[in-house]
Amino acid sequence: MSTVPPSEQPDEQPSISDEQLEAFLREAAEGGGTAAPKEPSARARMVTQRLREQGDAPPPGWRTGPALHEVNGRSRRRRRLGAALGVLLVAGLAVVAIRPSLLLDQLPGGSDDKPEAGASVAASPVTGGGPTLDAPFRGSPARSWAEGADAIELPAAKAVGDMSEDQVEQALRQTKDFLVASNLDPAVRRGGRPTKALSFLDPKQPDMLPDARRALRSPDREHDPVNLFTRFDPDEVRPVGDVVKVRGRMTYEAGEPGQVRVRADYTFVYPVAKAESGADRISRTIVRRGLTMVLSDPARWDVTAGKLLVERYDAAYFNVACENEGGFLHPSFPTAAPTDSPPTGEARDPYDLDTPLGEVFDGEACGTVTRS
Known part of the structure; x- marks a missing residue:
């Protein structure tokens, strides 16, 4: 994906209205939607914040720590078994x-x-x-x-x-x-x-x-x-x-x-x-x-x-x-x-x-x- 952010110049005219962007973000949060419009990221954050205040924004990332487990067993003639680690990496939306x-x-x-x-x-x-x-x-x-x-x-x-x-x-x-x-x-x-x-x-x-x-x-x-x-x-x-x-x-x-x-x-x-x-x-x-x-x-x-x-x-x-x-x-x-x-x-x-x-x-x- 591109790492180049969209322009955020204050005098740049938005390509779509706030209402269009808000509708798009609502649609994206529901799992549908089309390709993302080209929109300054600052405005996107503002609209997302307004959605969050209205209670409709998608949740922040899920969290947890790792679930740890070790394999410490050995057969009688076995000289070593590596430590085992089960980790939990959770998802956010x-x-x-x-x-x-x-x-x-x-x-x-x-x-x-x-x-x-x-x-x-x-x-x-x-x-x-x-x-x-x-x-x-x-x-x-x-x-x-x-x-x-x-x-x-x-x-x-x-x-x-x-x-x-x-x-x-x-x-x-x-x-x-x-x-x-x-x-x-x-x-x-x-x-x-x-x-x-x-x-x-x-x-x-x-x-x-x-x-x-x-x-x-x-x-x-x-x-x-x-x-x-x-x-x-x-x-x-x-x-x-x-x-x-x-x-x-x-x-x-x-x-x-x-x-x-x-x-x-x-x-x-x-x-x-x-x-x-x-x-x-x-x-x-x-x-x-x-x-x-x-x-x-x-x-x-x-x-x-x-x-x-x-x-x-x-x-x-x-x-x-x-x-x-x-x-x-x-x-x-x-x-x-x-x-x-x-x-x-x-x-x-x-x-x-x-x-x-x-x-x-x-x-x-x-x-x-x-x-x-």
């Missing part, structure tokens, strides 16, 4: 109020989006460039992404270190299966227990499974299942269609003798609407997950054959509320009211796949998103 064009990518096809697989066929007609029940990925870079489990493509397996090609292939396949079971399983996304995902983890890794089960049973800030599993409260939101857009990559390398290490970094985009009947306002929750999984040779390590050790996991969540109460992600909607102090963290692009995940969240400050 204040930027969108001034620059609604940030929501719209220049993607082929313009606004002529076809309904996504599984989307409602009884949705209202498209009236703007934002998401609808028929086209929940409209205006998002994820519109052109692959979807579901097929988007998680495995690299060609080759022997590394003293691990065979078959062992490497097994580690890759099981890492994918874990990602699918923990982030794409419809029952898990609707708040269900991730039983299949848990089945891939080695019960001999101290604390890992007990901590995960404890988080699912009695979630709190220190034990939050969303650090590993994507779950929404079914009483709060419902998925829009069956499609989840996915993009990322998986790599592998030799670990310690008798081990192969798999690194996965994937972003998932979930369109949701409020659970109540007739709700048609769409929010896209964006979850980026980093995983480092280890498959060990049971002939050399005290492990369960065919099970994975979790060496590290990281996560960043966008377009969600600050407080992940109840062990769920809570999507934010444009009409939601702000809760506490303004966001102090940097603005982030949730579709940025190049910045290392460990650098996405800095400290305990909460930031905003530049697009949703």
